[in-house]
Amino acid sequence: MSEPFRFDRGHTDDLMSFLAASPSPYHAVANAAERLEKAGFRQVAETDAWDAVTSAASAAGSGGRFVLRGGAIVAWYVPEGAAPHTPFRIVGAHTDSPNLRVKPLPDTGAHGWRQVAVEIYGGPLLNSWLDRDLGLAGRLTLRDGTTRLVNIDRPLLRVPQLAIHLDRSVSSEGLKLDKQRHLQPIWGLGNDVRDGDLIAFLESESGIPAGEVTGWDLMVHSVEPPAYLGRDKELVAGPRMDNLLSVHAGVAALTAVATGGGGLPYIPVLAAFDHEENGSQSDTGADGPLLGGVLERSVFARGGSYEDRARAFAGTVCLSSDTGHAVHPNYAERHDPTHHPRVNGGPILKVNVNNRYATDGSGRAVWAAVCEKANVPFQSFVSNNSMPCGTTIGPITAARHGIRTVDIGVAILSMHSARELCGVEDPYLLANSLVAFLEG
Template sequence: MSNSLSNSEVEEKSALTPASPEVIDYAADYADFILSSPTSYHAADQGAQLLTESGFTEVDRKGEWPTAAGRYFLVEDGALVAWVQDPRSHGFAITATHSDSPALKLKPIPQRTTADGWGQLMVEVYGGPLNNAWLDRELQVAGAVVDWDGNRRLIHTGPIAFIPQLAPHLDRGVNAEGVKLDPQRHMQPVWTIGEERDVMAVIADLAGFDSAADIAASELFLVPTQAPEVFGVDNQFFAAGRQDNLSSSFAGFHALTKLVAELNEDEALPRIPVLAMFDHEEIGSGTPTGARGPLLEEVLERISLALGLDGDARAQALATSTLLSADAAHSVNPGYEDKHGPETRPVMGKGPALKMDADQSYATSLGGVATWRKACRDAGVPTQVFVSHSSMRAGSTVGPLLATRLGIETVDVGIPILSMHSTREISHVVDPVYLSSAIRAFWLG
């Protein structure tokens, strides 16, 4: 299998540059989405706003399911599922992403004061971050709080904390031996000095509560506040945290809203387009809103029942369905070229990568490869192949989990990025636009 599409017509048709108006517009909207999505809760909320503006109606999972044709979505904490319901469509074309990223999670007892008067926020590590990337960054507290009546509110504080790195004068071997961080000792952010403050009182005030006693429950994270930025001599590069995997999630929202904007009322899509954004991928997906949970399966079943599909008809619809799992991929790093195989070397700016693995850490099937290549051909999008170095184990995505639950044709893809799991991941400005176009073509096909 070649490393990229060899069809010269496709490559010529897809020649986006950083100066292309659609690339500039996309980067601005993508930056706004990331900046407004410091946690999975916020990402789901931002996605809901984009969908509502495009004529989608929110569905309450606890209520009756809509039976009429239409555009719908539901939100469960940091997860979101959206679809275009149409009795003329048969089967499902599902794009799956995730909303969470590595972070520092505030503990139930959230703070302490040292003997020297430093106020620290007490955190545990969520997911697998590059710990050193969190040093000397302005951090904010962000997440969700719930009052005693069960009402949820989203908050973010702005920059209030940081994790100071030890000066090299006090650690003479740091440059030769590397930074060694104990999460309990070295990863607890500083937020005050001298005067003691109650962090939950600050959170309560932001949420509009009278006091911290009004908060019945919370899930809060420490996340960097630095805004996304396009940079480089030709504005090639896009820097931001949480691109793994908001790069795929925003591409999905962008593709879906563009799809419905261009769809005629009397036009039926071959299959029902579904966008499923899950939470908790970075910690194994084993939650009700993660890919191991029943959320997507339940939505597909209720859509089928709403369209009058029962028993064998529902099974047939699922058997004709396809899953496109979209998650960030590893670009070749010029300082560590030996970490990739000599033939498979995805590079930023050359299109999203088709992700494959012999041990099925990526769930790309034979039919899935053909589906992805067809979508790229139809969209005029270049694509590459990512296969891990043979001496290294690949990462994974929601793809294998959903493929196992649903038993449908699956393909894993994603844009290549550098510094994955850092607080400042780097992508190329054209690749997310390519990904959005390919997802849209996947739904149209």
């Protein structure tokens, strides 16, 4: 009989730090890269010749490498003696979350208020952004083409809700928000709204000479830090769990297997993409060429042929790890009556016969074997037939690369809110299952 699973709160503490330090996809991949480098991984440029890079890695006794592109990262570890046709074990995730993003002409305002013009990214729960202290973070592009991360992690903006005295119908008809008119945050006072004010402020805050910023990818974030919640602190509340919880678990698992010693039958990979929340169709999204290009170049850099590439892909399995829905105590009728995932009940296997998730019966068998090896319990999730089902990078990965893919994740509440909720044990259970998967 196996030993009972013992929860390590240290992993969840570290997740909370990762969430707080990653207010944008660009910060998330930078933090992931820093953790990988501490574990011996090295960044490679897509413009380099990878045969030389791979040879140098082998000579140094470490096959850990990663590629950064915008808000996406692909990291892999080539075990000593891996053949060109050695299959991959991939953990897939995404770095982006629904939020409010700054428009190309950000400076606006009216009636003595200075405001920032924002566009809705993905499908956020709009009401969760109201009356919340917000910071501003993202990426600035300078005149010379270089980029600089920026993070104003203090109360800077606020989307004020209309007082109930001015909208009595909200009590009977519910809150109705116009995405164009009602979500523009305020950030100061003044009638003289000038083009360039916000960017000039960010230049000053970042120590960048005035006029050097010519492009930006900026978004707002809640500055309230992640926190334990509940009588026994058995819950965690925090931002961007969808899907930085999976990114964090993937980084932890990949570094664990790469530094654990011993031979590996597969090449473990972490692929964390941007733009999942709006369709994945970009050069850094799962529907783009990034993952396929990295895997192919890894095969060819080890002396492989197209035949080796085909053999490697045919034996490859991907776990698409993304958050899912825990049963909601106030809306239990919205869930399938026989599938009620609970927080701290272990990661979930996500199934949809219309292929909104990529899991099939053979994939379930893979996942069951992984969890048995890790001594981790798991739960099953399907949507209520009367409710539309969401989707993930799973079906995209399977279709684009011909890779067997299984959709899994952690059950949470308040998905797509500015602040989500999960069980304190589930992130650790997920990470341990990913270790078992990457080990083969």
